[in-house]
C-alpha cells in the first residue's frame with residue numbers, strides 16, 4: 287500500500303479532468319482515472335451559435351429549470367474554449383453544429399494531445415479506480431484507489447476536483463464507457479455532497495449491439511436510410527416517427543422516438559434494415575464520420591443491423607455554482623459529473639464544451655483560493671464503494687429507463703429494501719428511484735407514463751438522502 291499527500295486530486299481524465307489539470311497553477315496534483323472515458327467515445331461535435339439564440343434554445347430544452355448563472359458562464363466561455371483548443375494545435379473543421387476535431391477518431395486524437403501537454407507540465411496520471419473517500423470532520427480529505435496494476439494507494443489532498451463523468455454506466459445499455467458509472471457520485475452522496483436532478487437521463491435509440499460491429503452509437507445520415515423492424519421483419523414505429531426519420535427531422539421528435547424504440551426493446555429485438563443504393567452506401571462509408579463502422583462491409587453484407595436504445599447522458603449530478611464549487615469548500619466538480627446547466631434536458635453539442643469550460647474554472651478557483659485549505663490528516667472516517675451487480679443494472683434499465691412507471695420504481699425500491707446491507711452505488715440508485723416516485727409530472731428527459739406532461743417544474747436536490755424540490 288502506498289500513501290501520498292498531494293495538493294490537488296482530480297478524479298477522471300475526460301475532457302473536464304484533463305482541462306482542469308492543464309489549467310492548475312500547482313504541479314502537486316494527481317489525476318486518477320479508470321481508463322475509458324466518454325470523452326474518448328465522443329466525436330467532440332461542438333455547437334457554435336449566436337449567444338442569445340443558444341441561450342433561448344438551452345432554456346427551452348431545459349424547461350427553464352437550468353441554473354441561469356451556469357448557462358451564462360458556459361456561453362461566455364465557448365469562444366475562449368475553442369481558441370484554447372486551436373492554441374493546442376487541435377485541428378478543427380466546420381460541422382453541422384459548429385466545429386469538430388478533424389481526425390478519424392476525434393476523442394482519442396484530442397486526448398493524445400492533452401496527455402502530451404500534461405506530461406510536459408509534469409502532472410502525474412494514475413490508472414486506477416477511486417473506491418473510497420476519507421472524511422475528517424465532515425470534509426473529504428483524501429481518496430483511496432485501486433490502481434490498474436493491482437496496488438492500493440491512499441492520497442490525502444487539500445483540494446478535490448470531481449470530473450468522473452455521469453452515471454450512464456449504471457444502466458445495462460449505455461452509449462459510453464462502462465466505467466462512467468456514477469461511482470464517485472455514490473461516494474459523494476454518502477459524504478454529504480449536494481446532488482441534483484438525478485432522475486433526468488438522456489437516452490438515445492441507436493446503440494449498435496450487433497456483434498459484427500463495434501458496440502457504439504450511430505447517428506447522422508444512415509438513420510434516414512434504414513427501415514426499423516422487429517425480428518419477424520415487422521415495422522414497429524408510428525407513422526409520425528417513421529416519416530421524421532426518413533426526412534431527417536427526428537431531432538424534433540427525439541423523446542417520442544426514444545420511447546417507441548424503448549417499448550419495442552422490452553418486447554424483443556430491433557433491426558435497422560439498410561434501404562439505400564450501393565453507391566450511396568459506398569460514399570457514406572468513405573465520407574461520413576460514422577461510415578468507418580461499416581468499412582469492411584458491402585451494403586448487402588451489412589444488411590440488417592441490430593440496434594438497442596441506451597442511456598446516453600446524465601443531466602443530473604453534483605450541484606455546482608459558476609465557480610465549479612460544490613457545497614464542500616474544498617471540493618469542485620465539472621463536466622458530466624456536475625449538474626444544473628441543462629435543466630430538464632440538454633441540446634446536443636454542448637456537453638464537451640461544458641466539461642472543458644467548467645474543468646478550467648475548477649482549476650482557476652483552486653488557483654485563486656489562497657489558504658482556504660482542508661487539513662491534511664489521517665485517522666479519518668471513510669466511505670467505501672462496491673459496484674452494482676449485473677442483475678441490478680438490468681433492473682435499472684427496465685425500471686429507470688426512458689419510460690418509467692410507479693410499479694417499476696417500486697420494484698427496484700423493494701429489491702434494494704430487501705438487501706441486508708446496501709452499498710453506496712445501490713443507495714444512489716435507490717435515491718434516484720425515490721426521486722422518480724416523488725416527482726409529480728413528466729418533464730423534459732424525465733418520462734413517467736402514469737404522470738401528465740408539464741412544461742414547468744422544480745429541480746430536485748438530494749443531500750444526505752433527504753430529497754427536496756425547489
Ligand SMILES: Cc1cc2nc3c(=O)[nH]c(=O)nc-3n(C[C@H](O)[C@H](O)[C@H](O)COP(=O)(O)OP(=O)(O)OC[C@H]3O[C@@H](n4cnc5c(N)ncnc54)[C@H](O)[C@@H]3O)c2cc1C
Pocket residue numbers: 297298299300301302303318319320321322323324325326327328329330331332414415416417449450451452461462463465466467468469470503598599620621622623634635636637638639641
Ligand atoms: C457516444 C457519445 C457521443 C457523444 N457525442 C458528443 C458530441 O458530439 N458533442 C458533445 O458535446 N458531447 C457529446 N457526448 C457527451 C460528451 O462526450 C460527454 O458529456 C463528455 O465527454 C464528458 O466529459 P467528462 O470529462 O465530464 O467525463 P468523461 O469523459 O466520461 O470522463 C470521466 C472519467 O472518470 C473516470 N471515472 C469514473 N469513475 C471513476 C472512479 N471511481 N475512479 C477513477 N476514475 C473514474 C472514467 O473512467 C472516465 O475516465 C457524447 C457522448 C457519448 C458517449
